[in-house]
Amino acid sequence: MKRFWHSIVVAASVAVGVSAAATLPARALVEIDINQGNVEPLPIAITDFVSTDAIGAEISKIVIADLKRSGLFAPIDKGAFIEKISNPDQAPRFDDWKVINAQALVTGRVGQEPDGRLRAEFRLWDTFAGQQLVGEQFFANKANVRRVAHIIADSIYERLTGEKGYFDTRVVFIDESGPKDARQKRLAIMDQDGANLRYLSDGRAIALTPRFSPTRQEITYMSYESGQPQVYLLQIETGQRELVGNFPGMTFAPRFSPDGLKVIMSLLRDDGNSNIFVMDLRSRTTTRLTNSASIDTSPSYSPDGSQVVFTSDRGGRAQIYVMNADGSGQRRISFGDGTYSTPVWSPRGDLIAFTKQSSGEFQIGVMRTDGSGERILSSSFQQEGPTWAPNGRVIMFFRQAAGTAGPKLYSIDLTGRNEQSIPTANFGSDPAWSPLLE
C-alpha cells in the first residue's frame, strides 16, 4: 500500500524517556486474542490527555469511542479513576489502576508548537506488568485533531491485538435523501466513525457504487449525469472528474485493481447482457474478460491481483464465480440455496464477502475463496453491499429494515458479533472503506 497524506500528520515513534520498569514482567503482557470466537472486551482506562484547553479531553473521547465500537475494549468510566494524571512523563501509580481492573492504561499530553502545529504524545501502559507498551509522539495541523486521535487508537489496537487498526480510515458512500420514489443519491465521504461528512456530488444525477483507489485519493463510481449510466473517476481533493472509457452503452459496477492502475467493470452488450471488462488507466486499452450471454457483474480483484471474483447468472440464477485476471479458468464457487451477489475479496486474501438472498431475507456472509466454509454474519429483510475494513476484521454494509423509509450503514465483525450502526445525516448506502490513510 502506498503512503499518502504524510504531509498532514507527521508521526514519530518516539520512546518518550521515562523510567518504566526495566525488569522483565512477572506475567505475560496484556493482549487480546481476536481469533477466538467470543472475545471478552479488555478493560482499559483512557485518561484525558493533559492540555491547557479542551483538546486533551476531545482526543481521549475519540480514542474511547473508536476502541469501544471495535467491541474488543471496555473503556472504564472516568468516574472510577483514582489517580489523576497531571504529568504523563511520570510512571502512573499502577496499583491505583489495578484496583479498578484497568488492564491497560492510556495517558497523554497535547499542546501547541511555536509554529502553531499540534503536538500530541501518548503512552500505553500494561498496569499489571507495570510496563510501558507504546510511547509515540505526533505533530499535526490543528485541523487534524480527529486524525491524531484515530492514529493513537490504531496504535493501541495494533499493540494489544497484533492486528493493524482501521480507525484512521474513511468511508465513501451514497447519501440518500427525499422520498423513496424520487430519491436524491449523492456521493459523500466521511471518517469511519461518521465525522467530517463531505459531499462529492451535487445530487442532480443519481450516483452509485463509489469505490476507493487503493493507492490514490481517488474513487471510481457510476453516475447518470450524462443521461446514460457510466463509470467515472473522481479526484477527491481537487474534485476533478473523468469518464472511464468511451462506450456506447451502460458501464457499471467499477472497482480498482489492487495496484490502482486498472478499473474493472461491467459493460452492457447490445443484446441486454452484461460482460466484464478491464481498462488500463495509463494506456486506455480495454480488455474483455467474460463473453457470455448472461449478466456478469460486480467484479472484485484478489489482493494480489491474480484473480477476480464476480457475479453471474449464467447458470440460471445469480451465483459467485472466480476467474484468473486474464479471464481464463472461470468457475462457479457458490452452491448454497438461494442467489449470491456482490462478492468482495478480503484484503487478507483468504475470504470473500457476499450478499445472499435466501428464504425471503438478505444475508451478509463470508466464504473461503474456493466457496467452502460459508458463514452468514447477518440476516435481515433487505441488506447488501459488504465492504472490508483494511485489516479484514470488520465488514460494513447497508440495510433497509422492513417498514423503514431508507437504508442505513452498519458494521459487523468477521465473527458475526458486535454489529454497530454507523451514524449518517441522511439515509446511506453503498459504503466503501478506504485503505489506512498512513
Added chain:
Amino acid sequence: MRRIAAMTRNPAMIALVAALAITGCASKKTPNNPADLGLGGGAGAPGSAQEFTVAVGDRIFFDVDSSVIRADAQATLSKQAQWLNKYGQYSITVEGHADERGTREYNLALGARRAAATRDFLVSRGVGSNRIRTISYGKERPVAVCDDISCWTQNRRAVTVLNGAGS
C-alpha cells in the same frame, strides 16, 4: 401476481389495478402514472402522449428475476408498436426497472436486460431500432414504495417514454 397478470390485458384494467394497489402505498404523482390521469378523463387526442399512456399503455411488467415478455406484455407492446408505427414523429426511450428484491448492480443489469427485451419486441413489430434508446434504472426509481409484493410487481417494469412529449 398471476391474477394481476391476467387482468392487465385490458388497458383500462391496468389503470384500475395500479390505482387499487397504490392505495396501500405512497403513490408517485407524475403524469406518467396512469392512475393519476384518471379513468374518466378520456384517452387524449389521437397521437398525443396522453393517448399513448392511457389508451395504449406505456408500461409492461415482468416476473421475478425475469426479462421474458409475458403474454399480457406482448399484447401491450403490440399496441405500442402499432401506435408508434402510425405516429412516426416520436422517438422513444425504453426504461428498464427492477424491484428492490435484488442487489444494486445485479438489478442495474436486470433492468438493462428488460429494456433490451422490450426494445427487441418493438423492433420485431416494425418499430425502427433507430427510434429506440434504452436505459436501465435498476431498482433506483421505484413507482410503488411499500415493502411487499403489491409494490414489487409494479416496480418490475419497462416503461416506454415518448421523447420530447413531456413525460
